[in-house]
Amino acid sequence: xxxxxxxxxxxxxxxxxxxxxxxxxxxxxxxxxxxxxxxxxxxxxxxxxxxxxxxxxxxxxxxxxxxxxxxxxxxxxxxxxxxxxxxxxxxxxxxxxxxxxxxxxxxxxxxxxxxxxxxxxxxxxxxxxxxxxxxxxxxxxxxxxxxxxxxxxxxxxxxxxxxxxxxxxxxxxxxxxxxxxxxxxxxxxxxxxxxxxxxxxxxxxxxxxxxxxxxxxxxxxxxxxxxxxxxxxxxxxxxxxxxxxxxxxxxxxxxxxxxxxxxxxxxxxxxxxxxxxxxxxxxxxxxxxxxxxxxxxxxxxxxxxxxxxxxxxxxxxxxxxxxxxxxxxxxxxxxxxxxxxxxxxxxxxxxxxxxxxxxxxxxxxxxxxxxxxxxxxxxxxxxxxxxxxxxxxxxxxxxxxxxxxxxxxxxxxxxxxxxxxxxxxxxxxxxxxxxxxxxxxxxxxxxxxxxxxxxxxxxxxxxxxxxxxxxxxxxxxxxxxxxxxxxxxxxxxxxxxxxxxxxxxxxxxxxxxxxxxxxxxxxxxxxxx
Ligand code: HEM
Numbered sequence: 001x002x003x004x005x006x007x008x009x010x011x012x013x014x015x016x017x018x019x020x021x022x023x024x025x026x027x028x029x030x031x032x033x034x035x036x037x038x039x040x041x042x043x044x045x046x047x048x049x050x051x052x053x054x055x056x057x058x059x060x061x062x063x064x065x066x067x068x069x070x071x072x073x074x075x076x077x078x079x080x081x082x083x084x085x086x087x088x089x090x091x092x093x094x095x096x097x098x099x100x101x102x103x104x105x106x107x108x109x110x111x112x113x114x115x116x117x118x119x120x121x122x123x124x125x126x127x128x129x130x131x132x133x134x135x136x137x138x139x140x141x142x143x144x145x146x147x148x149x150x151x152x153x154x155x156x157x158x159x160x161x162x163x164x165x166x167x168x169x170x171x172x173x174x175x176x177x178x179x180x181x182x183x184x185x186x187x188x189x190x191x192x193x194x195x196x197x198x199x200x201x202x203x204x205x206x207x208x209x210x211x212x213x214x215x216x217x218x219x220x221x222x223x224x225x226x227x228x229x230x231x232x233x234x235x236x237x238x239x240x241x242x243x244x245x246x247x248x249x250x251x252x253x254x255x256x257x258x259x260x261x262x263x264x265x266x267x268x269x270x271x272x273x274x275x276x277x278x279x280x281x282x283x284x285x286x287x288x289x290x291x292x293x294x295x296x297x298x299x300x301x302x303x304x305x306x307x308x309x310x311x312x313x314x315x316x317x318x319x320x321x322x323x324x325x326x327x328x329x330x331x332x333x334x335x336x337x338x339x340x341x342x343x344x345x346x347x348x349x350x351x352x353x354x355x356x357x358x359x360x361x362x363x364x365x366x367x368x369x370x371x372x373x374x375x376x377x378x379x380x381x382x383x384x385x386x387x388x389x390x391x392x393x394x395x396x397x398x399x400x401x402x403x404x405x406x407x408x409x410x411x412x413x414x415x416x417x418x419x420x421x422x423x424x425x426x427x428x429x430x431x432x433x434x435x436x437x438x439x440x441x442x443x444x445x446x447x448x449x450x451x452x453x454x455x456x457x458x459x460x461x462x463x464x465x466x467x468x469x470x471x472x473x474x475x476x477x478x479x480x481x482x483x484x485x486x487x488x489x490x491x492x493x494x495x496x497x498x499x500x501x502x503x504x505x506x507x508x509x510x511x512x513x514x515x516x517x518x519x520x521x522x523x524x525x526x527x528x529x
Contacts, residue, residue: 027423029076031067032058039069052405052433059434065420068429070242075427077406079434081441081466086417087409087428088466088473097122097475098410100427105240105248109264114326115333116479118237128330130312131302132479135195135295138381138486145194146487147379149204150494153187156208157499157525163212165526175526177504180350181518182207184343189227191487192338196331197274197296203227226270230336233267236260271328275300279324282306295334299327334480340517341403342484346491347508347518348401349393352448353496354503354523359450360496362389367497375497375528384489392453394488398470400448402432407472432469441467499525 018036034040047054055077058066064080078084087096098120106112112120116132119125134140157178165174186203193201201223208214239260240248248257278296288306291297298309303321322330353360366389371377406429415422422428437445441464443452452461471478478484495501504522 027421029065029067030062031077032062034069037072039071039073041070055405055431055433056437059431059438064434072244073242073427075429076422077429077431077434079431079438080420081435081464083417083420083422084430084435084466084469084473086415087430088469088477090474090477092122092475094475095412095415096409096428098412099408099476100241101410102241104245105243106237108245109237109240110325110329111237114329116476117333117337118241127312129479131295131298131309131330134309134312135298136479136482138482140293141483141486142195143379143381143486143490145191146490147494149187149190149194150491152190152204153183154494154498156204158527160208160212161526168524173526173529175500175502175524177522177524178211180521180523181343181347184346185227185339187491188339188343188346188487189335192335194294195483196294196334196338197278198292198294199274201227222270226267227335227339229263229267229270230332231340232260232263233332234336236264267332268325268328271332272324275324275328275331296327296331299330338480338483341478341480342487344403344518345394345397345401345484346488347521349397349488349492350495350501350523351503351505351508351521352397352400353393354501356448359393359448362450363393363492363496366390367493371493371497377497379490379493381486384486387489387493388454389450390489390492391485392450393492394485395453395468395470396448396450399436399442399468400446402436402470405433406431407469430469435467435469438467496528498528500528501525 015036022034032040032043035042044051044054047057058068058077059079064078065083066077068075068077078087089096100106100118101120103112106118106120111118113124116125116128119128157176160178161174161176165176167174183204186207190201190203193199202221203224206219206221206224239257243253243257247253275296279300282291282297282300285291288301288308291301291306291308293308298312299322301307301321302309302312303319353363366387370383370386371379409428409430411422411424411426411428414424435441439445443461451457452463454460466473471481471484502524504524505520508518508521
């Protein structure tokens with residue numbers, strides 16, 4: 001009994017202390033009242049676990065700057081372009097360089113000084129960014145890879161149409177129903193793996209064998225498993241960031257923690273095997289001119305006599321080559337970032353364009369105007385730069401369905417931005433959804449209207465660039481932007497010049513509703529004459 005009373009007393013004191021700290025906090029901003037330990041997360045569940053609509057609701061209730069507690073961690077949610085401009089200012093000594101400081105979790109996963117996404121160390125981060133600069137330069141991107149992978153896709157789709165397609169009503173061409181999402185993911189996985197490690201994975205042919213019931217040829221390969229596990233590996237990092245060690249290691253929860261951690265170790269081992277394989281290939285080639293020009297070879301040869309990076313230097317004066325584990329972690333990050341964001345964006349483009357015949361016709365007209373009537377054209381960079389309407393379609397898809405609902409930054413020191421005071425050591429989250437869907441910055445924000453991005457068009461609008469965060473901004477803006485835009489433009493041209501799409505899915509379903517990751521998009525495809 002006494003123990004119970006003692007426990008109740010400690011609980012009451014804990015709650016009193018929590019609310020005392022809360023009500024006497026410096027620089028308070030509006031926001032929903034948090035509960036001890038779980039913060040505002042319970043309200044997310046009341047909002048049917050729909051993060052995007054929850055954010056929209058909170059923005060309209062509390063305005064452009066409000067507080068939200070994810071567990072015990074307070075986030076300042078920002079959707080005022082003035083503040084966004086300061087946070088995203090691309091200066092070297094930016095107060096907002098760090099994205100997230102979940103030190104314990106990131107250190108445990110050895111992420112805090114590795115890769116880009118969660119790197120908190122400016123020097124090692126800027127060293128890795130230099131590799132991206134080289135590999136993403138337009139003349140270093142291999143457009144042939146994208147067309148080659150597309151030709152595989154075309155082969156499998158045509159074979160599905162020929163073997164399993166049906167004539168509909170009075171149509172002259174057979175059509176077939178597919179779920180576009182896995183095709184899109186496998187397409188980008190195959191392309192990014194080729195650009196990263198000059199390696200073919202046969203993910204498209206495997207998927208074809210699986211759905212065409214050609215099960216003799218279907219093998220659940222290790223490559224396939226790697227890409228499935230890669231999604232879980234990203235979830236593991238997010239989990240270590242959000243969930244404090246005391247909860248992660250709590251008896252029952254520890255099972256789940258171990259499950260995620262083991263998965264991360266599996267993907268790391270797969271990536272390390274690939275790294276060792278490539279190290280051997282590099283050792284066997286004497287002349288560095290004959291080495292493959294891909295990201296993995298660059299990472300492996302930097303600071304060695306076979307350097308193909310033209311001497312990318314590390315500002316730490318640490319001229320050592322990277323270890324296998326470092327190279328593997330960098331590679332895993334590129335692979336996971338290079339798949340889901342472009343794959344989801346493409347799926348949303350197909351969805352929105354498929355629901356608006358006028359937009360589809362504008363796309364077809366632009367393809368004909370730039371490439372002519374033949375369907376066997378070669379795509380060049382110069383052609384891609386002429387695709388103004390298609391570029392506007394991609395931008396509009398990313399405005400209405402950004403790949404991330406929030407973008408994180410951490411303020412090292414305090415700051416004053418007009419009337420807003422930003423306290424030191426504060427976790428900030430740019431509310432991308434709040435910016436992209438705000439009627440103060442966009443005309444009819446719920447409408448999918450690519451024309452708003454066209455210059456010299458009576459429907460175009462002048463928009464505040466800080467209200468449009470499609471690839472983020474500032475120092476940490478997405479380094480894959482050029483690759484992603486190039487791939488997406490090429491794919492839109494290739495897909496719409498060869499196929500017609502009819503959308504079956506009424507409203508695309510989203511995974512977890514935390515980000516805009518699609519799970520299913522059913523469509524009917526048939527060849528375009
Ligand atoms: C449609 C495609 C893509 C979209 C919309 C997208 C969007 C974004 C966004 C919003 C960020 C956060 C930027 C910030 O914090 O300011 C980001 C970061 C990042 N993206 Fe992308 N991305 C795409 C494709 C890619 C690709 C293809 C790659 C790699 C090949 C890539 C690699 C990365 C990396 C490494 C970061 C972290 C950068 C850093 O912290 O310095 N992304 N991306």
